[in-house]
Structures are given as structure tokens and as C-alpha cells.
Amino acid sequence: MTPEQLRDLVRAVVAAVVERGTLAVAVPDDVLVERPKNPEHGDYATNVALRLAKPAGMPPRAVADLLAAELREQPGVARVDVAGPGFLNVTLAQGALGQIAVQAVTAGEAYGRTTPLAGQTLNLEFVSANPTGPVHIGGSRWAAVGDAIGRLLEASGAAVTREYYINDAGAQIDRFARSLQAAAQGRPVPEDGYGGSYIGDIAASVVTAVPDVLDRDDDAQRQAFRDTGVALMLDEIRRSMEGFGVDFDVWFSEKSLYETGAVDKALARLREQGHVYESDGAVWLRTTTFGDDKDRVLVKADGETTYFASDCAYYLDKRSRGFDRVVIMLGADHSGYVGRYKALVAATGDDPDTHLEILIGQLVNLLRDGEPVRMSKRAGTIVLLSDLTDAIGVDAARYALARASVDQMIDIDVELWSRKTNDNPVFYVQYAHARIASVLRNAADLGLALGEPGDVDPALLAHERENDLLRAIAEFPRVVAAAAELRAPHRVARYLEELAGTYHRFYDACRVLPRGDEEAGPLTTARLWLCSATAVVLRNGLGLLGVSAPERM
Template identity: 55%
Template sequence: MTPEELSSAIRAALVAAVDAGDLTADLPDVVRVERPKNRDHGDWSTNIALQLAKRAGMPPRDLATALASRLADVDGIAKVDVAGPGFLNITLDAASAGELARTIVESGTAYGTNDAEAGHVINLEYISANPTGPLHIGHTRWAALGDAMGRLLRASGAELTTEYYLNDAGTQMDNFARSVLARAKGEPTPEGGYPGEYVDTLATAVLEQRPDLLELPEGEALAVARDAAYPLQLKDIRDTLEAFGVTFDTWFSEKTLHDSGAVEQAVARLREQGHVFDDGGAVWLRTTDFTDDKDRVLIRKDGEPTYFAADAAYYLSKKDRGFDEKIYLLGADHHGYINRLKAIAAAAGDDPGHNIEVRIGQLVNLNGAKLSKRAGNIIELRDLIDWIGTDAIRYSLARYPADSPLSLDGEELRKQTNDNPVFYVQYAHARTANVARLAAEDGVRREDGFDPSLLADPTEATLLATLGDFPRVVAQAARLREPHRVARYLEDLAGRYHKWYDTCRVRPMNADEEVTDLHRTRLWLNDATRQVLANGLDLLGVSAPERM
């Protein structure tokens, strides 16, 4: 019996009680069940009697007792206990609990998906590093967490678009062009420019495209350097992210906002809303009306729009493209942006508590990492991939909340020991694959038999209970935007699988032992665990190796 089936059974019992006149109350569409903290209290627990008692005009324990008597007759339920003020603790019979193994195997990659976020239309923006240099360790945390968050939201039914915002307009692009042109001329990096061997590489490539670069007037040469080097650097960013397992649905250019007039239109729209005012020759947005600490300039005295004006236009673009919810994942130095962005949302007529969500990722310190030879003054993501590997980096970053500073040891992440969480989980998956291979050699085949009532060992009950909890963990991780919940779940599942492996045999002891339904049914459980480990790792963007 799956959690969904149990929830339906409890609701059916409530409906029967209402029909019989034993209960008068408006019933919820879904009855929530959860795992008790203490496994001695049963397989599942619900507080539905506490929720309905006031509306029903009954003491919670009386309502729970009446409900327990009805549930006791449901096929698959072995025992129902009333605990505390009115909790219901439910124990499934072995056959009902064991049936979950077949459900998981037959569901395959769909197991764990849910509709908790169905109806949510979300734009998820993350990383959004300036396209003026390589990605570095400061971008790596959101690369891992943002991608995992997107996978979780999709697995939970959200209509999601992931987006990378390219800051390809403004002073940083001018400095980028000046840096490339200086290196093409053999000159040192200009003040405020970008150092590093990658600029030399870009300069060489630009000269190959435009051999006449150095003969052009300064202004034209700068424009050529920028326009030729920018797509090359953007390709480097894309290639690095793809090597890290991260792709985006949309790459959105800030420059298009300026070129299309969207920035000026955004200021006009906000003025119509009554939140824009003129003062001292500049144009301002009255963000103090929306909890910001001071009002913000949109257009400077010289007529040039600020970055904030582009931010406003970008927010309105998301709104106009039909995204009801906009999630921004920002770096540790962007705390000041939270109130500003929420003020833009409010000024645009949106609800800052619903239409916009801003999350800050704290810094990561990676012991043993070396500065990039190519970029000079940063720890480059490309080098981290080569040194540690995508799986180890992504998993290690995913297993901690984004809002806590993090210190990791690079050499520890490279070790293939059980002290390394990613190895521990991946090894569990590889072990399930090895068990399946060896079982096949011994003639143990799932299709020849399945008797879930045989899964009666305590380690099997515990393993099944953990497997059954996976959809809830996925839904909760998506709702809270916390991929680390999946990582910690996988580590718990791996531990429970290893204990089961040490206790229960899938294969016959020797060639003389007959293959029975017990072996075959345990193979179903082994393969169900394999599927859940693979599904969970995939949600984190981590591979599930067959051999290690």
C-alpha cells in the first residue's frame, strides 16, 4: 500500500462515517500521512482526528477511536493504534508493505514525481555571472543548487523555465573590451580591466577574425573587440556549465532590454502606477513605500539608466512572459537586492509575498583549491571539475542548505571511502546493480515470482518504509527549495540498504540451494532500492554508476 493509497483509504473511512451519521464535518480533499519518528509506532501516522475534532464537535480521541475501528477492516492494514491526544498510528501487513517494491520497479523513473507544485508557473534565474570571464567557485554553489532545485520543481509538477541573465551591457562590458584590445596590442591590463591568460586567448582569437583590428580607430576597435570576444567568452561559460551538467532554457540578454526600449517603457509603466518621481534632475522609484531603506534612482541626471532600471525592466519582462512566480538565486554579496527586487514587484502591482522569491547563497571555502592558471585570480569551476569531478562537487554542495557558509576539503571529496557521502550513496547504487547481475547468473529472475508477504524481516520493513517516503521528500524539498533534503534522504536510504544487504540474501547460498520466491521477491526489493537511489541522484544532477 502506497502513502497515496493509505491516504485515500483514510478519507474513504471518513466519508463512510459521515454517510452513516457518525461524523459531521467538512472533509479535506487529501488526508496527510507521515512516517512516525519512532518506527515502533507503526508504518504511518496521521493527525486527521485532531484537525477535524473541533469542526465535528467531538473529542479528538473519540474521533480517532471511531476512525480506527473502520480502518482496522481495510485490506492491507494490520493494526491501528490511537496515541496521545488523538494521533492514529497505522501498521501495514507485510504483503501490503511489500507491494511497494513492485510499484517502484514498475514506475521506474516516474517514482517520486508528484503534483505538489502543479499549477505553479515559475521562472528560476540563477548564476547570471557577468559574461566577461570564466565561471569560478563563487558561481558553483548556485550552479549545483539551482539546477537541482529546477529538477525538483519539475518533478513536483511545476511549469518551470530556467534562465541565465546576461549582464552584457554597461561598464563591465566596456572594461572587457578595453582588456581584450590592450592584450591584442601587447599592452598591460588597463585599470579596472580583466587580467588572466584567458584574455590573451580571446585577443588572439579576435585578431584571427579581424586582422585589421589594430588599424581601426580606437572607438571602432573597442566595439569590434567587444562584439567578437563576447560570444567566445559566452561559449566558454556555456561549455563549462554543460560539463557540470547544467543547461538553461533561456539565456536572457540585458542588452536587448536597452536596445528594444524596454528600460524606458518600464520606467513609464512604473510611473503610471504612481511610484516614480523626479528630483534633482534624476528619475526615482519610491521604493521606501515597500520596505526598502531608501528610494532608488532609475535614470541619472545625465539621462543614463541605472542597473536598477534594467532590473525593473527585467522583472516586468518576466511578468509579461507569463511567469506568475519569479525565483532569484543570488550570491552572498547581494543581500541588499532583496528589498529592492521586492519593491519592484510591489510597484509593478504584484504581491511580493507570492510573485517574487529571492534567495541568497552563502560563500564556499574549498580547502586545497588552487588559483586558476588561465584566469589568474580566481578558483575556476573548470579546474574544480578536472580536480574533483562533477559528481563529488554537485553532491557535496547539494547536501547543505544554501544559506549557511560552507567549508569543504577538496582532497576528502576525491576519496572513495564511506566517509565521503557521495561515494557512500553511489556505492549503494553500484551494489544494487551488482546484486542484480549476480542474481541473474544464479537464475533469480523477478518475472518468475513475487510474494510481498515474504518481506517480513525487520530490515525489510525499515527499508520499505524508507522507500515509501521518497515522494514526500521530493515534494517537500521542492516546496522549501531545499535539495539537501534529498541528499540526506539518500544517505539514510543507502545505510538502510547496506543493513538489509548484510542480513538478507537475494541469491542462493550455493549451487545446491533451490531458487525460491523469497529470492525473487528480495530481488524486487533490491531493484526498487536501485531505482530510488538512481531517481534521487538524478534530481541532484549526480550520476548513478553501475560499477565502482
């Protein structure tokens, strides 16, 4: 019996007592069921009696006694104790606890998936690095965390579209084009241009793709370097993301907002709603009406539109595509952007608390021997995603980046994350999966198989370490749901490390396969199911982080 099943059982018990007239309350829509900190207090605890006492006009312990008496009669419940002011501590029948292993194996890839976000349609925008250089280590954190959040949201029932916003309009693209042009002509890049050897590489590729580019006049040259250079850089970014295991559903061009007239339409809509005014020759959005610290310029006095104008059009475009909620992931250097974006959303007539969510992430440092890794030769000024994956591999990089809360700055130690030892968290979790795979291969060599669910007796899983493992497996759906709700993939990583440790302790205490002339019996089968269930959870959990679950290490 999983926590979710027990929750439903407790709610059904409340409904039964209410129907008999013994308790005069509204049946709660949800019931809190959690594991007690002290295992001696049972398998699960609920505070439902305390919640119902006041509306029932009864002492909490009296309500608890009523519910406990009813719960004790339910299949799968071995004992119910009333504790403290009215908590119910529930101990499951051994077969009910052991059944969790059967449920996990039977569900397979679906185990851990729930539906609290069913019906929600979300647009998740992350990374969105300018196409003026390779993806750096900060962008790699958003790639790992953003993709994991997308997987978690889908596992909780939401429909998610992963989107990359291509900033291919504006001053930074002009600087990029001038840098490429200078490199192709053998001149130093402009002072405000982009450095690094990649500029020379891209410039040479543009010349190869457009052989007559240097024979054109200055404006035509620059346009060619702009168009072809951005396309080449974007192709490299796509390959970087694909190599990192991140697939975007939509690559959205900022330039297209101007080409389709979406920016003009957005400004016209905001003007009609009375939020746009002109001052000092510029066009402004009155964002202070909606809590911003100052109004924002949409069109400068020289007629040039701002990034904020593009953002207005882009937000409205997302909403027009049917997304209930727009989720945007930004780096710490964009934290000041939150207030103005919320004001923008409010100005369009939407509710920022309902239709918008902005996540801010902190920086990443790559260390070797305790010292920062030197900047990339290719980029000139920054550490790249490729530097990270070259140093520790994709699996370790994704796991390391997703393992900490995004509001914490993290240091990634190359030496630690490269080790094939248990102090490397990703190795520790992957090794647990590989160890189980080895057990199952050895079982197959002995002619042992799981068989059908009806072939196993879950009640035989009575050892303390078996119970610890079963309870941990049962927690997985709740961990996934909470991680999705809180946008916190690190909760999955930390859970997997605890699960791996729980499995290793079980394996050390409970012999799974027979030795020598020993005969395999029903307990062997039950433990093989338990091993398989653990493997399912490790595999599913690692999959949510975009990390592989190897069968051999």
C-alpha cells in the same frame, strides 16, 4: 501501500464516518501521515483525530476510536492503535508494505514524481555570471543547486524555464573591452580592468577572429573587443555549464532590453502608475512606498540608465512571457538587493509574495589539507568551476554543492571528495546503486529474473531490515515534494545517504541470492524486487541532483 495511499485511505475513512452521520465535520482536504520515531508505534501515524475533535465537539480519543474502528476494516491495514491524546498508529499488513517495492519498480523513472505544483509556470534564473570571465566556484554552487531545484520543481508538476541573464550592457563590459584591447596591444590592463591569463587568451582569439582589429581607430577597436570578446566569453561559459550538466532554456541578453525599447516602455509604465519622479536631474522610482529603505535611481543625471532600470524591464518581460512566478537565485553579496526588487515588483502592480521569489546562497571554499586552495592562475583572483571539477570530478562537485542548505557557507575538502571510500558521501550513495546492479547481474547469470508484478509475493518481505528498507523507499515521493516546496535539494542528498545505509544493512542481514546448491524460491524473487526498487529510488534521487548512478565502480 505508500504514505500517500494511506493518507487517501484515512481521508476516505473520515468521509465514510461523516456520511453515516457518526461524525459531524467537514472532510479535510489533506491528512498528515508520517513515520513515527519509534518503529514499535507502527508503520505510520496520523493526528487527524486531534484535528477533527474541536469542530466535531468530541474528545480527541473518542474521534480516534471511531476512525480506528473503521480503519481496522480496510484492506492492507493490520492494526490500528489509539495512542496519547488521540494519535492513530497504523501498522500495515505485510503484503501492503511489501507492495511498495512493486510500485517503485513498476513506476520506474516516474517513481517519486508528484503533482502538487501542477499548473504553475515558473521562470528560474540562476548563475547569470557576467560574461567578463570564467565561471567561478560561487557560480558553480548556483549551477548545481539551481539545476537541482529546477529538476525538483518539474518532479512536483511545475513547468520550469531555466534562464541565464547575460549582463552584456554597462560599465563592467566597458572594463572588459578595455582590458582585452590593452592585452592585444601589449599594454598592462587598466587598474579597474580584469586580470588573469584568460584575458590574454580571449584578446588573442579576438585578433584571430577580427584580423584587422588593431588597425582600426580606438573606438572601433574597443567596439570589436566588446562584441567579439563577450561572444567568446559567453561561448566558454556555455561550454562550462554544459560540461557541468546544466542546460539553460533561455540565454537572455540585457542589451536586448535596450535594443527593443523594453527599458523605455518599463519606465513609461511605472511613470503612468505614478511611481516615477525626477529629482536632482535624475529619474527615480519611489520604492519607499513599497517598503524599500530608500528610493532607487532609474536614470542618472548624466542620462545613463542604471542596472535597476534594466531589472524593471527584465521583470516585466518575464511576466509578459506568461510566468506565474519569477524565481531568482543570488549570491550572499546581493542580499541587500531583495528589498528593492520586492518594491519593484509591487510598483508594477504585482504581489511580491506571489510573483517573486529570491533565494540567497552563501559562499563556497575549496580546501586541500585543511587549507584554502590557491587561486586560479587562469583567473588571477578566484577559484574557478574548472578548478573544482578538475580536483574532484563533476559528480562529486554537484553532489557536494547541493548537499548543504544554501544558507550555509560550505567547505569542500578535495581529499574527502576524491576518495573512493564510504566517508565520501557521493561515493557511498553511488556504491549502493552499483552494488545492487552487481546483485541483479549475478541474478541474471543464475537465470533469475523479476518476472511480472503478479509473480512476486510481497508479504514474504517480513524481515525487520526489509521493512526498514520498504518504509524508506515509501518516503521518497514525500522527500521530493518537500525538497521542491522548500527549494532544498540537500534534503534529497541526505535522504539518499540514509537510504544507502538502510540498503547496506538489509544486504548484510538478508541473503538475496542462493549459495551453492541452494534453490531459489519465492523469497529470492521478492528480495530481487526489493533490490530493484531501491536501485530505482537511488537512480531517481541522484538524477534529481544531476549526478550519475553507475552500475560498476
